[in-house]
Amino acid sequence: MKDRSTKADITAAVLLDEDTLMLFGAIDQPLPAESVVLLDGTADGRFRGGGWTDGAGERWFLATISVGGLAHMRPSRIEILDGAGGRLSLPRLSNVRTNPAHMVSALGEAQPQSLGAALDVAVLLIAEDCVSAEADRHRRLLAGLAQEASRPDGFAEVLGRFRDGALMVQGWSHGFPAGDHRVLVESDDLRVHAAAAAPFHRPDLPDTAAGVLAVLEGPAPSPGAIRRIHFRADDGWRHLAIFEHRQILADGVAAAHARDMLGQLQGEPARRVVATAVAARYNGVETVSQLDVPVRIGLDLAVRVVGAGLFVSGWLLDPTRAVRAVTLKGPGLAVRIDADWSRQSRRDVSEAFAHDPVFAGRLLPGDDGHGFIAFAREPAGLPAGADFHLELALADFPAFLPLPCPPAAGEAMRRMLGAVNPDSPSIDRIIANHLGPMLQTASAAALGKAAPATLHAMGRTVKSPRVSVILPVCDGREDVDLNLARMANDPDFAEAEILVVAGERAHERLAGMVRQAAGFYRLAVGFIEASLAADPFEAIAAALPHARADRVLLLSPSVLPTERGWLSALERAIRRPNAVGAAALAPVMASPTLLYEDHSIRFAGIVAVEGPGGAVTYERRFAGYPRDWLREQEASAVDAASADCALLPRDLLARALAERGRFLGADLKGLDLCLRVRAAGGSCLWLPKLRLVAVDEQSRSTRDPRLERISALVDQWGFAKHWKASIAA
Structure with missing residues (x-):
């Protein structure tokens, strides 16, 4: 089949959105109502068209071309498949506009007597797009055509909205169609609504007019904002103007008013259509x-x-x-x-x-x-x-x-x-489809509200602290005096500021104990009240704005040093990243080895392991092994350090916390923090020869174990969704 030659002229072309172009022009042969369009022989998309013949016998058309990313293309050849294997070529576009008023003006100049037919085609082509919030130009085009093509035919006198957003309209008209059809509601913009309507007798009207009761599917604009209701009558487009002394029914009254009107409606098919539409409206009652x-x-x-x-x-x-x-x-x-x-x-x-x-x-x-x-x-x-x-x-x-x-x-x-x-x-499906999206959005909203934090200075003052130690307490303990005593006995902490953060479940006697220990050991302590911080990571985020040093040491109350000088070892490590293969000048988050009280390994770095099909799992290395397994190990880069004990630059921590994950519990927040440190340009370092004891304490949580399990499953789903990885059991 050879390509069909055609004589066509494009009078106006308007870009309605990033992917949709509307064309108006004249053509010497019919266009398909729907087909495939080719741009320069490659990019393909959807073509929809419609047309009319004017009084002089000339054929005119409106059409839309929908191609992804069309706004960024400049096609030199537009071809439409005609359904018979041939291609119909349109002229090259030379002047594409973005203002729909240009299309309305062009139609008014070239085809003033056919504006009603043009509006018919435009409604057919783009009405379905007008529900989108991004379809502003679609609605402006319909509104412009309606204002030019529509003529007054009656008034809307009573308006009210149903609870579901649908609109009830009562008034009178000469030609408002009965039954199911579509109308255009003009307010600040213009929207297309399905309507069910029926006439009723009005003795105050001439024989050529009748009362009208219509139900317009929602969501409809506020009745007070409506300017006109356009409809397609037998002889063209008409509209109901809004009566100056219109009555706007209170919310919830429209359903009762419409039901009271049903007995007056004429024409059984139309009355049945309206009755069905009214019955479908919710009025706040369980039925x-x-x-x-x-x-x-x-x-x-x-x-x-x-x-x-x-x-x-x-x-x-x-x-x-x-x-x-x-x-x-x-x-x-x-x-x-x-x-x-x-x-x-x-x-x-x-x-x-x-x-x-x-x-x-x-x-x-x-x-x-x-x-x-x-x-x-x-x-x-x-x-x-x-x-x-x-x-x-x-x-x-x-x-x-x-x-x-x-x-x-x-x-x-x-x-x-x-x-x-x-x-x-089906728990995996329940979490993926229902619980996960909702709970993570809720937790994200909570993340946007930083826990209020009040700082109380205790003990002595350090003008320029060597390091800011953040010690989060969110589990009801009151025995952090042991942690403070260990730091007081280590010269590394002589010029440190220690920020003890009292979170959600902090013991009421904690502040008094910290004040007493700070004075006794002559430590520079800042006690931070952050009662809304539900876990150590929220407590860290609340404390960070009060940290004055360039480096921050995250330290869990469960971590107890066994020797002096370990802070200096961490500082030396983060100053020499190249020695362990990290990227040059990359900021470093460094952690020591953490041991259980029996000296078996609790933390020796977390690494990503790639499995079959490229699946990634994060695993804790050597967990539970005797510490002798680390004898030959050297400092090395890992995928995640331990937030229970880690030294890192304050600005790096701030960047990582700014985009911290949306988790219900704290179990995955440490790993997530480390991955965000790396995403922010940092690296993680593990020091096998530097060893501290991390006490394996009983959980002080009073939450329902069932809720804990569900929260953990939701967090694992969210972690896997964000990082495309899972956690080793």
């Missing part, structure tokens, strides 16, 4: 329990993390599979949660309804998978106090369940975690 079909639903928990979404757990009893979809709805939100929810066994639900006559003979023994867990992401800009509900789609009409969503405070989060069984065979 599932009123169903005469065997469907019931219950809510265990609904939690919202503002900016992330909603976590919902509950049960749905539907033995006859009457429910076609379960959708979580709110203002500007409609997410079908049954598409990927996780089901759970709920034998208690089966037993509770076993003798209910509605379910008699329909519940099968052992079929107890009624529970569900779901997470619905929310769009940007959703109000903090928004109302939500579940919509159950049935054969004839939907049913509703309100969703009270408490804020994601500590107790709500604990209940959410408690709703999940960590031993479920």
Whole structure:
């Protein structure tokens, strides 16, 4: 098949977004409604077109070309596949604009009598794109055409919004179409809405006009912001103007008002369409329990993390599979949660309804998978106090369940975690699809709020400290006097400042003990109150702004030195990175070897091990081995040092903490910190011949072990997602 020759003229070309170009012009033969477009014979994309013939018999068209990254291309040849194997060539584009007003002006000059037909085509081509927040130029183009092509035809006199964002309009018109169709609602911008409408008799109107009741699918703009409602009548585009003394119904009233109007509507098909649309509107009332079909639903928990979404757990009893979809709805939100929810066994639900006559003979023994867990992401800009509900789609009409969503405070989060069984065979999917995204967003929001910290100077003063020692205390201990005594007995710490950080679970007697020890040992101590710091890493972040030295020593209260001079050894190591193969001049985070009390190895560096298929696992080297295994070892670069005892530059630590990971617990924060140190341009160093004891203490945590397990699983998922690696067991 040879290429078809065509005579065409491109009158205007406007870039609607980064990937979409709209063309207007004249052509001597029909264009396909939808096809493939080729740019310079290689880059391909989607072509959509439509046209009309003017009074002089000339054929005009509007078309869109959609190609990824089109805004950065300058094609010299545009070809459209015609469906028969041939190619139809369009002229080269010479003047592409970005202002939609240029397209409207060109249409008005070239085809003033066909603006209605042009608007028909434009709605067909780009209406579906107007729901996107990025589709500003699409909406401006439709708005410009509507203002030029649409003529007044009646008024909207009563407006009100349903709870789900849909709009009710009551007024009068000569030609507003009955049944299902689409309208353009003009406010600050212009949006396309599906509408269900029916006429009703108004004795105050001439025979050629009638009252109109319409339901416009949401989300609709505020009724007070609406300027016109454009619609396609039999003889062209018309609009309802907004009556000067319009009535705007209070929130929640629209549903009752529309139901009261149903009996006045004319034309059974149109009345039925509007009745169905009204019945589909949520009015704040639970209606599932009123169903005469065997469907019931219950809510265990609904939690919202503002900016992330909603976590919902509950049960749905539907033995006859009457429910076609379960959708979580709110203002500007409609997410079908049954598409990927996780089901759970709920034998208690089966037993509770076993003798209910509605379910008699329909519940099968052992079929107890009624529970569900779901997470619905929310769009940007959703109000903090928004109302939500579940919509159950049935054969004839939907049913509703309100969703009270408490804020994601500590107790709500604990209940959410408690709703999940960590031993479920689908736990990986539950975490990846539901818990993980929500909880990590919640923890990220918490990271943005630095724990308030108050500094209290104790003991003597050091003008220019050699090092800032950060000693985080978040586990209820009150015996850090032993740590202070060890440092007081080491000349390396004579000119150090010691920052003792009292975190969330710090003992009330800790400050008094630290003050007494600082005075007795003549140490320069800063006691930092950071009561919102939930773990040592949050405590370190709270203390860092108070550190005055250029180098910071992170030191866990569980780490006890066995000899003097170890700080000097760390300082020498970070001043000589090239000696161990680190990058020249790279800042270094250095750690000693940490031993258990029986002198077996607790920490000897963490390294990345690549397995089959390129999978990376981080492993603790020599953990549990006798210390004699380190006899021949030399200082070496590792993938991660130990945050329990590490010396590093203060600015390097600040950069790493600025982008620290989003974890629920502290177990992976140390490894994550080290990887972020390396991502910030640093390196990690392990010193095998420098050895300190790290006491293996009993956990002082009072958290529910079940919650601990779920938190750990979520953190492992988040770590693997960010670093594309796992943790060795």
